[in-house]
Each structure stands twice: as structure tokens, then as C-alpha cells.
Amino acid sequence: xxxxxxxxVKDLLQLKSYRKTLIIFIVIMFIFSVMNQQQTEMINxxxxxxxxxxxxxxxxxxxYDEMSKADKYIMTLPITRKxxxxxxxxxxxxxxxxxxxxxxxxxxxxxxxxxQQIIDIQYLLYILIxxxxxxxxxQSIEIPCIYKxxxxxxxxxxxxxxxxxxxxxxxxxFLYKKIVMPMENFNFIKENLKFILENYMPVxxxxxxxxxxxxxxxxxxKIYSKKEL
Amino acid sequence: xxxxxxxxxxxxxxxxxxxxxxxLKLPQGTIMGLIGENGAGKTTTIKSILNxxxxxxxxxxxxxxxxxxxxxxxxxxxxxxxxxxxxxxxxTPIDINKIMRNIYKNWDEKLYFEYIxxxxxxxxxxxxxxxxxxxxxxxIATALSHHPKLLLLDExxxxxxxxxxxxxxxxxxxxxxxxxxxxxxxxxxxxxxxxIADYITxxxxxxILLSKTREELLEEYGIxxxxxxxxxxxxxxDYIKCKKNKYDIELLVENKLKFKNKYDIEIIDKPSxxxxxxxxxxxxx
Numbered sequence: 001x002x003x004x005x006x007x008x009v010k011d012l013l014q015l016k017s018y019r020k021t022l023i024i025f026i027v028i029m030f031i032f033s034v035m036n037q038q039q040t041e042m043i044n045x046x047x048x049x050x051x052x053x054x055x056x057x058x059x060x061x062x063x064y065d066e067m068s069k070a071d072k073y074i075m076t077l078p079i080t081r082k083x084x085x086x087x088x089x090x091x092x093x094x095x096x097x098x099x100x101x102x103x104x105x106x107x108x109x110x111x112x113x114x115x116q117q118i119i120d121i122q123y124l125l126y127i128l129i130x131x132x133x134x135x136x137x138x139q140s141i142e143i144p145c146i147y148k149x150x151x152x153x154x155x156x157x158x159x160x161x162x163x164x165x166x167x168x169x170x171x172x173x174f175l176y177k178k179i180v181m182p183m184e185n186f187n188f189i190k191e192n193l194k195f196i197l198e199n200y201m202p203v204x205x206x207x208x209x210x211x212x213x214x215x216x217x218x219x220x221x222k223i224y225s226k227k228e229l
Numbered sequence: 230x231x232x233x234x235x236x237x238x239x240x241x242x243x244x245x246x247x248x249x250x251x252x253l254k255l256p257q258g259t260i261m262g263l264i265g266e267n268g269a270g271k272t273t274t275i276k277s278i279l280n281x282x283x284x285x286x287x288x289x290x291x292x293x294x295x296x297x298x299x300x301x302x303x304x305x306x307x308x309x310x311x312x313x314x315x316x317x318x319x320x321t322p323i324d325i326n327k328i329m330r331n332i333y334k335n336w337d338e339k340l341y342f343e344y345i346x347x348x349x350x351x352x353x354x355x356x357x358x359x360x361x362x363x364x365x366x367x368x369i370a371t372a373l374s375h376h377p378k379l380l381l382l383d384e385x386x387x388x389x390x391x392x393x394x395x396x397x398x399x400x401x402x403x404x405x406x407x408x409x410x411x412x413x414x415x416x417x418x419x420x421x422x423x424x425i426a427d428y429i430t431x432x433x434x435x436x437i438l439l440s441k442t443r444e445e446l447l448e449e450y451g452i453x454x455x456x457x458x459x460x461x462x463x464x465x466x467d468y469i470k471c472k473k474n475k476y477d478i479e480l481l482v483e484n485k486l487k488f489k490n491k492y493d494i495e496i497i498d499k500p501s502x503x504x505x506x507x508x509x510x511x512x513x514x
Contacts, residue, residue: 006331013324014317064317072314075281076381077332078304228282 451485
């Protein structure tokens, strides 16, 4: 565990300059949110930007490693390749969760300051879980891409693959609406699906996020074990 | 004498390059210089030892253990300096200590800061503002501070001025003084190795052309200069390579005394390692 701590300390220390940018970003977003009339929407955007910002904080360490060609040196230390990959996932997932918690707390505060009343907690949690799911999905694709193609090229692939997924999901919804919805024979399935989605959506989203990260970690581990530096 | 490093029949193939049947032994308490042109296979050999690339065949043993099953244990005892790779330049020597004390079981914080002081490196400045010599010294301080038994260095002196180079060579010499530690250093600056290496291994086109003690190379090898008439009388087996100049012919011979006794040739110079290397690469058979 100490070794993984060492790798995470390395990533956190080399992102010192990024920390300042992140704080300035939070402050600007905070002011912007407070000044805006449409509080609820701003809170959605604000928490999402925070999760995204913190998640990017973790992803940015790949670029730093690539710039200093640190990967090659790190591999000469008494660390297994599995530990190198695991440390990145812990850092990125940890940063994303911290972003989510911070986003939630600050959103709560903004709403309270502006409206003198407490925000609907369930609504806020749903928003945060939804946002973490989206960003978790992108990261789960992005990390193996970076391991395979490098930090710069990997970014291009992630845009491409994310676009593809959005297109696919959109396509499935479209087909569902156009083909399955008008069919009377499928009423039983439709009812059940509606029930599941309405009652278990957050659980489904959290479970899917965990599965995405796990599959992504297994793929990254495999890619990195074959990598030659 | 025990071998700290032993390589047997190492092969690694890339597109257009092959590291072919590398055999090498590095005894305890010695420094071995790995020489050769850029792209000859020096770095690939070091990468193979460190398992940062996957070898096609062969056996690599360090401290009597095979890397395959004992990677962590072995790497705890190796200090590595790579020419083109280290931790981020946005880190200070203090930051590096914070990282490394988690990574190496034997990390010696006190020793590390002693080196930092000895090398006159500012503790709290990021290394991006350091000179090349300072950066190299930081890499070396980091490589030495977990009490390794073997130092693996890839081109540690390239790009440094003569004084910084000299300082660094002194550090290596000091490192092996206890008789237990060893150093494997690759360099294309052969003059550096002439001063410190006990063994010289010469790699060319992915093959080891020779691996001998420094004394054998510098004292026994010779470059004989002869005329065309004299050259015609010389047996092809008595020289390694020849180079035809405008007025004379130069011959690289393995044993200059033996050669002198056999042939009546007066000028046989003591070659430098660089001259031997050039004769091997540029000379004809």
C-alpha cells in the first residue's frame, strides 16, 4: 500500500500548479452561480463542472508523466505494473468523488444562501449520481485509450468513442420510442421497465459506474502489462 | 568473485534491429562500461535487464536471482539513472524524498539529503531550472539513497561539461570502493570509461564484439602501421581489422607484443578505447 501511496503522492505533488487553477475555477464558478437568477440550473452545471474539473485533475497526471517520460523511470522502481495502473485509478476515482462531494456541499450552500431554504436533498443526490455516472463513463473509456495510445493521441480517441456511445444510446432510445413504444404486445415489459427506471435509477447508475471502472481497470492493466517502454 | 549480473543468450527483435545472443557477466566490486554507437543496443540491453521491455529469449540473473520471479526484490537493490527519463521536472528534491520514502523499503532520507548537500542542489527548487549537470546529480542522488548494490546507468555523462563529468565519475568510483557494489554504465563517451571501468563491453549492431578488462584492451591491443608491401606478408589471422590510408595501412592487433615478435614492424601504437571502437566499426577484415 505504501508504494501506491508513493505514486499518488508523486501525482499530487506534480500537480501543484494545477491546484491553483482548480481553486480559481471553483471561485469563479461560485460567484457566477450566486449571481445567476436560475439557481437550480446553475447548481447542476456547477456540480458537474466540479466533478469534471477534479476528474481532469487526475487525468492530467498522464500528461505530466508523458512530458517527463516518467513512465520509463517508474518502471525501474520496485513497483509492479499492476500497482502503477491501480494507483492511477485510485487517484482519478478518488478525485472525481471528492469533486462530487464538494460539488454537493457548495451547491447546497449556494441554494441556502440565495433562497434561505434547504435544497431538496434527493434531487441534489440524483443530479450528482447522474453526473458522476456520465463522467465515470467517459473516464472509463479515456484511461485505457491513454494507456494504449498515450496522453495526447488518447484524447482524440476518447472524443471519437464518446461520440459513438452518445450516438448509440441516442439510437437505442430513438428505436425504443419509435418501434417498441407503439407496440401493444410489449405492455408488460414497458410497465416493468418504467417501474424499474423510476424506482431504482440511482442504484442502476451507481452499479453501472462501478462496473465501467472495473472493466476499464482490467483493460488498462492488460494493455500496460504488454507495454514496452 | 561472485557475479552481480549475469546475462545468457539474450535476444530481442524489433523491426530493423536485433539484440542478438548477448552474454555478459558483471563481477562484484567492479565497473563495466558498455560502449557502442548510438543505436548499437546499449539502451535495449539495459531495458532488458530492468524488464521494461519483454525479451524474446535468454536468461537474466541479478544477485543470483531471475528477474521474472523476483522483480520487486531485485529492484530494491538497484539504483537506476536513465538519460531521458526521470520524475517530473515540476518536483523539488524535497518532493522526491516524500515520494521515494514510500517506494523503497531501504530509503535513507538522511543519506539522500547528504548527497543533495554534497552536490550543492537547492532543496526547494523545482528541477526544471537546474542545469544538465545538476539534473544528473539529482538523478544520481536519488539512485544512491536506498543503499543499492548495483547501479545501472544509461548515458549518465552525455551533455555534461568536463568538470561535472569528472564529479560524476568520482561518485561511481566511490560507490564501488566497499568491494561489494558494482556499476554497469553505458556511454558513447569512451574517454570517461577509460578512467573508471574495470571491464569494457563493446556492442555493435546488437551483438557483443568484445568484453575484456580495461588493462587487456589498453595494454595488449595495438594499432600497427605498415606499408603495402609489409601488409601483403601479414597473415589474415594475426590482425582483427585493417584500415587503408593514403600512405600506410593500420592494423588492429589483439596482442601487440606477439605481433611485434612475429613481424618486423616498428610502429605499434597503444590505442585508446575510441580508436579500438572506430577500427572495429570502420575497419575491413
